[in-house]
């Protein structure tokens with residue numbers, strides 16, 4: 001039987017299933033006499049204190065086993081235990097309703113979980129799990145029960161559970177748990193994040209998983225694609241054992257590349273950096289060996305809330321990225337790119353016939369100068385703390401670039417007048433996402449410090465194929481000769497003016513594209529963090545000089561298929577690295 005869930009932590013686990021039946025303690029409402037409320041509140045406070053102590057121990061052992069960052073979640077849980085809206089509310093309910101502590105806590109938890117679970121932002125939505133986790137711990141102390149052990153298995157099992165709390169996950173022992181499958185959760189739930197750092201293959205969000213398997217049955221978990229196979233035949237088992245072995249060998253090989261420079265076999269160095277959406281992502285980027293950030297999609301700071309982030313908030317977010325990555329590491333911050341498929345409920349944008357061709361990104365920012373200026377000031381201020389570079393999205397004309405730079409100059413003057421520090425040498429670049437900008441790149445290059453090619457949009461505009469429309473997705477062809485020609489024009493234009501050219505669209509992390517981009521002279525490749533190490537290993541096996549004629553040959557071909565075929569045929573390492 002094949003089940004499809006959400007790929008949460010890559011790798012393969014093969015072993016016997018262990019279905020974790022939770023004995024969910026049912027919470028009964030018990031009315032208490034008004035005179036007993038104080039004693040009930042004290043009982044809750046004692047359970048909270050015991051929970052805090054327990055969390056302190058888990059935090060320390062997690063920090064020692066997995067690192068400080070992984071342990072942070074438990075500090076957050078400790079803070080939740082001090083939250084007035086949580087424990088404070090439960091205490092208020094005991095007194096107001098004259099009910100037992102278990103019931104009051106249960107009610108408040110359910111209310112908070114409902115609020116968080118209904119949020120738009122995936123990250124915030126999954127914080128509902130933190131409330132459940134903390135509440136469960138306090139309930140356990142209220143009942144005096146012992147914590148269930150997830151480490152007592154005779155041999156490595158594949159765990160099936162409705163959900164694993166972050167603290168459950170942190171306690172898993174890799175020699176006893178080969179992998180896990182949960183019925184709820186998403187890629188950004190803490191147990192998924194932790195599974196990735198513990199390198200335990202995991203699939204989450206697989207509704208009904210527990211009913212589809214019995215303890216003792218043989219299972220395969222493919223954490224890279226989210227597939228779970230129950231009772232596989234001998235042939236499938238053998239095939240997955242081989243995949244597992246290759247995957248693990250490759251993972252070990254990649255680790256050796258984490259702190260190495262990104263250099264080709266013939267000694268040509270490029271920069272491999274990561275795309276991030278929030279300051280927390282920076283840690284994952286660093287752990288995956290990224291040499292900096294090539295695209296910080298700042299619009300995510302504006303989402304999942306109901307007002308604009310203030311200058312101060314943004315300043316802290318940008319500074320946090322510099323702190324995580326290191327002050328000398330390049331951090332390219334892209335200014336707000338809202339519109340298209342990205343909406344802000346509180347911005348009330350007009351409905352448009354063609355949102356991707358409409359009022360978005362720099363077009364909107366040049367119109368909403370108040371918003372834009374706030375962000376420019378925040379970025380400038382943060383530039384005093386790291387190697388920040390500023391980048392405007394969706395530039396189509398040089399007039400837009402100049403208008404944006406004028407506002408930047410105003411922001412600088414304001415900061416000068418206020419005596420606030422910023423980096424006067426901060427580089428300012430643009431994304432090349434609109435064909436008009438690619439074609440006029442030679443002119444734009446005179447007025448910028450760098451280009452970063454946004455192929456996600458450049459492809460959709462070049463091919464006139466909406467990137468959100470499944471029916472035309474076959475036309476989303478980054479390898480189309482026209483796209484490759486535009487890329488070449490942009491890189492050449494930058495170099496002829498002594499500027500550097502990067503790429504932050506998905507194409508930059510595509511192993512088939514890397515040899516061509518290297519041959520065309522791309523200086524910086526920005527990609528999702530998990531693509532960095534495979535890209536670095538591939539680069540180490542490529543000869544830069546040999547990639548130049550390969551790129552020329554590709555540019556003479558007429559279809560995207562022929563071009564990809566050429567690259568894969570000439571460079572066997574691509575297939576080896578694509579497991």
Ligand code: PEP
Pocket residue numbers: 295297337433453454455456457458504505506
């Ligand atoms: C792009 O268009 O390639 C890009 C990186 O920007 P986004 O995907 O955020 O539109």
Ligand code: MG
Pocket residue numbers: 393433454456457
């Ligand atoms: Mg874009």
